[in-house]
Amino acid sequence: MKSMTRALLGATAVAALATAASAETLTIATVNNGDMIRMQGLTEDFTAQHPDIELEWVTLEENVLRQRVTTDIATKGGQYDVMTIGTYEAPIWAAQGWLVPLEDMGEDYDVDDILPAIRSGLTHDGKLYAAPFYAESSMVMYRTDLMEKAGLEMPDAPTWDFIKEAAAAMTDKEGEVYGICLRGKAGWGENMAFLTAMSNSYGARWFDEEWNPQFDGEAWKATLTDYLDLMNNYGPPGASGNGFNENLSLFQTGKCGMWIDATVAASFVTNPNDSQVADNVGFALAPDNGLGKRGNWLWAWNLAIPAGTEKADAAKEFVAWATSKHYTELVAAKDGWANVPPGTRQSLYETPEYIEVPFAMMTLQSINSADPTNPTVDPVPYTGVQFVAIPEFQGLGTAVGQQFSAALAGQMSAEDALAAAQSLTEREMKKAGYIK
Structure with missing residues (x-):
């Protein structure tokens, strides 16, 4: 019996090592603000669903982040598989061919739920090139x-x-x-x-x-x-x-x-x-x-995939998770509705629990008033x-x-x-x- 247990444990260990060896590591460049720090703390939910994908974070101050991701993508440096970029960069970089279009994001992703004011700023030639993590005015x-x-x-x-x-x-x-x-x-x-x-x-x-x-x-x-x-x-x-x-x-x-x-x-x-x-x-x-x-x-911090990555499929899986309705519900369950990433989806502003948050509708009014x-x-x-x-x-x-x-x-x-x-x-x- 003991030898059988050892054999089973050995097989499990071998399988785990095989999974680790075949896992893809995504390097994600992001900004050092509270919402992004919170996301890093919740990624066990993602890795549990995607055991073949590991995450490596590069967290930077706002000005430094902008400088590094701009240099990397313009020179085809290939340091990052997912970049946190703004509404300014998304359409300009898409026009340059520097970003992967975010198509095939999964049946449950619901691109049409993204607020029109935010979605239009991340679109080039009819295609979405960055997914909003949160938006703001x-x-x-x-x-x-x-x-x-x-x-x-x-x-x-x-x-x-x-x-x-x-x-x-x-x-x-x-x-x-x-x-x-x-x-x-x-x-x-x-x-x-x-x-x-x-x-x-x-x-x-x-x-x-x-x-x-x-x-x-x-x-x-x-x-x-x-x-x-x-x-x-x-x-x-x-x-x-x-x-x-x-x-x-x-x-x-x-x-x-x-x-x-x-x-x-x-x-x-x-x-x-x-x-x-x-x-x-x-x-x-x-x-x-x-x-x-x-x-x-009017601004959004967004997740985008540089065209130079060799891990675009895995990167799409992560971007879809981090900017999904599921992620919003995950934050709400852990930290309350007041702390969910705001400003990206119409469905959020149709959620009774969120509408009661004191600043929710003022945020939406501010976003909608910016042209x-x-x-x-x-x-x-x-x-x-x-x-x-x-x-x-x-x-x-x-x-x-x-x-x-x-x-x-x-x-x-x-x-x-x-x-x-x-x-x-x-x-x-x-x-x-x-x-x-």
């Missing part, structure tokens, strides 16, 4: 207790003038409470995501209809001046180094009266396990100036709300962001920052052949 998150203490009431749709008034009223620098926290870290997807969206509500544009840069106009001057005034008078020290994660930490620890940023942050600031102010958070639409555009963006095909007050030749959907924007946006971050740090004036932005953008657009 931006909105105002604020301390209800501090607003009440200041004798103010946040409107559902505030103006920038109200934001200035509230920031002043809620600031208590001696108590280390700052009226407003905004992105200051340089990067096309960091401070320029916020500032470009803000500029839309001020009537500004990156380019006119002939692709001439517009940083020398009054609308951009008003945008940057008001941003610097808000941050210098009512913002936290060292704001030029603060991006999404830094401001999230400040808000969660009670240092910010208001924070205008990604709607996806709502679950983090209202989670009592992470946020000291979870019971005192309210939400409002991003501000406007009465010109017909609000200062909110990447008509992002500005005056006409423009580009699409994109907080970015310009041309290949050159990645470098341009970061270079301009560096000028504006330097102005926030007090290293140059607003006028000098705008002049530098105008000059470098003109130079690059001439070099790329957009203007003469």
Whole structure:
């Protein structure tokens, strides 16, 4: 009997070794935010269903992730089998032939359930090239207790003038409470995501209809001046180094009266396990100036498969799992409906349990109000709300962001920052052949 048991155990061990030897390892590059970290913690569900697929994670800060995956895919480096990319990259890279079209995702995947505003931004020539893990717009998150203490009431749709008034009223620098926290870290997807969206509500544009840069106009001057005034008078020290994660930490620890940023942050600031102010958070639409555009963006973090991978079938299995209705239900069962990845599927906003989440419908309203095909007050030749959907924007946006971050740090004036932005953008657009 013992010898039979040993034989059975031996056969099991051999089978396990054989499975391990034949397993494909997917290398997944992703961003170091809370939703992606949560996904990594839930992947036992995937590997249990796919014992022949192993996962290796490369988790990076937002700016670093963008730089590395862009370099890898452009040079056909082949380091990654699945990449986390944004709404900006997906259609541009698809047009270059750099991504695998996401066809044959399984009978239960239900591509048609993806919100039209999100799906259209990930589609090229009628094919989906990236699957949204979560989608977002931006909105105002604020301390209800501090607003009440200041004798103010946040409107559902505030103006920038109200934001200035509230920031002043809620600031208590001696108590280390700052009226407003905004992105200051340089990067096309960091401070320029916020500032470009803000500029839309001020009537500004990156380019006119002939692709001439517009940083020398009054609308951009008003945008940057008001941003610097808000941050210098009512913002936290060292704001030029603060991006999404830094401001999230400040808000969660009670240092910010208001924070205008990604709607996806709502679950983090209202989670009592992470946020000291979870019971005192309210939400409002991003501000406007009465010109017909609000200062909110449209974005999705998506999973895509580089065309150079030799493991496309296994990669599709993972992407389908991570962006499925099943995954949403998995998160809800473990961490509650407030923590599921938002903004991607219509069915989520038809789920009674999710509709009751305080920020759910404000997120959907914000997403639906952003129009990447008509992002500005005056006409423009580009699409994109907080970015310009041309290949050159990645470098341009970061270079301009560096000028504006330097102005926030007090290293140059607003006028000098705008002049530098105008000059470098003109130079690059001439070099790329957009203007003469």
